[in-house]
Amino acid sequence: MQKQATINDVARIAGVSKRTVSRVINGSLSVGDTTRTRVEKVISELKYSPNTQARGLASSRSYLLGLIYDNPDALYLDDVQRGVLEVCSNLGYELVVHPCRYRSETLVQDCLRFMQRSKLDGVIVLPPVSESETLALALKDSGSAYVRLSSVALDEAKHIVVSDDRAAAAEMARYFAQLGHEQIAFISGPQRYKSSTERMEGFQLGLSAYGIKLRPDWIIEGNNTYETGIECARQLLQVEHRPTAIFANNDQMAAGVLKVAHSLGIKVPEQLSVAGFDDNMLASRVIPALTTIKRPVRQMALLATSKLIMSIENNDKAANNVAAKVAPTLVVRESTARVAGSND
Amino acid sequence: MQKQATINDVARIAGVSKRTVSRVINGSLSVGDTTRTRVEKVISELKYSPNTQARGLASSRSYLLGLIYDNPDALYLDDVQRGVLEVCSNLGYELVVHPCRYRSETLVQDCLRFMQRSKLDGVIVLPPVSESETLALALKDSGSAYVRLSSVALDEAKHIVVSDDRAAAAEMARYFAQLGHEQIAFISGPQRYKSSTERMEGFQLGLSAYGIKLRPDWIIEGNNTYETGIECARQLLQVEHRPTAIFANNDQMAAGVLKVAHSLGIKVPEQLSVAGFDDNMLASRVIPALTTIKRPVRQMALLATSKLIMSIENNDKAANNVAAKVAPTLVVRESTARVAGSND
DNA sequence: GATTTACTTGCCACCGGTGGCAAATTGGTT
């Protein structure tokens, strides 16, 4: 158990004061070139690395970021986490993960306490927690740095990264219409989430451009899980007259639709087109592979983390200049086709 | 932005010294009952919560645990992370995640530096990184608390949680044999990982009890990804005489086999039985749903975290008493069946 | 050469707790 070198060791060996060493570490401008190189040499010889706790205590910085989320899809979380970590490790931050309950009464309190306890420099908030205005206000109020991921621009540019789910859903509508579908059903996510309503409205808007209107009984609400996907699909497919195409709010539910269709002997895409949203790993694994909307999750994570770190390092202007909006794109695979009997 | 109460505030208001407040916080025995209650009252009135950095600096504790892994399956990582976090939040720890490169030359250095930088109290190491003896030694050497997840008992009980993959694979062998399969292929994981060799050997051992021997050219090495699952499946299935059953080292590769079988018009399970290992979300989503081995990932995570925290809190004896071994179990679904033409 | 100006560097207090030890208090004995 070798003892860790301290700033004093470096100072003594380099023959300077520890204040100067501190300056070198923090890249202060006012250090002479010769001094700087000398100190840097000693630092690398000693493999010295500053104690984050001491540093944090003195400067109220921790080089710790937090990731706040509520029970998201494992694949989505993983994508985000990878993206965030990539930026973190490049810029010398570590990431603390913090699941919480969006609908709990103590959400705000819980999150603030989390930040305070670990003295986080900032947090990234994932949907649906990101949709809580109470939390956002509390964060702003406590002077914390934060960035929210969302599908609507509900905050200042420096605090948010938005994916235009509405436009993407509209594109899916266009695609369905061009394949000749008119009997179309939609399995929505929970209506209390903005991401759900955005996608639904975008889809309806897109269809209306082709004069197509969703039948109210063909809009069914799931909760974004595979299991509810199955339930909703049963309602839509175990009937006399069924839709020729189903758009689900995410890939998990679309996978549920495939399962039900298969068990009912309905051929996809010949007799039924199915599409999802996300383009996570599952989408390409299932048979037939899902047509879906690719959400640029990784890109959002990168942007959010950059923004966050910029605003932490007191460069709010730069944080504002980082792009705040990304566009999901349509990915066509095997689960969708021209409607049977249509020729146009 | 309300300022946070400090230990001095509490001390002043309660009319005691801050050393006494510190004692109350840490549950020291030698505090009078009246004093204790008085201090506790003030603490809760002020909503005081100790500054972790200062605390850490003084006592070299951080209440931070680390999770070290290398590019695992997203679903596996998510399961582990959930389990770990559950225990963490109950016991007042936070979790810092740290991906790294198992095969990098700087692995050990990188991990130690990570622990040091953030002053972690301990780490949980996932496979395959957990198989690095160099890292384990370095951790032990540096006096760090750590627990490894693995499929072989390669460390003292207090440092490891093992899943008996070998026995589980043998059970799959038994199941295959009892279905009448003799023409069996195995898609292994990278042979440099113990988890891969354990499963392979267990499978072979299990088969040999029924007098079945794997043909050497029907043992193919993949790297646990869906993509290599596809490649391996092509090699096994695009030939004149093909196996009647394939066991893959994990669910991802098994999903690849399903895909190839489907594209070649081979019916699963009628013409080909397929099984995976893990029982992650994917296994039940694909069509047909995969027969697989359920790894008790969550349970392992819970055990590992408990062990770790016990050994941090200087209770090595207790850590040793936490069960160190868990048993994966066979889950039969739709992708396996009696071999065609067999009646026994 | 003296004075101003700009740039480097060092000193010391402080961040908010904990550890070791001494001091004060309590209660029991003789």
Add this chain to the structure above:
DNA sequence: AACCAATTTGCCACCGGTGGCAAGTAAATC
């Protein structure tokens, strides 16, 4: 009442850095 042990509390140094300001040094100006 004096003494002693056990319990409870307080004092002060210290953990390893950073901030503010003063001091020192070199270059620029007159």
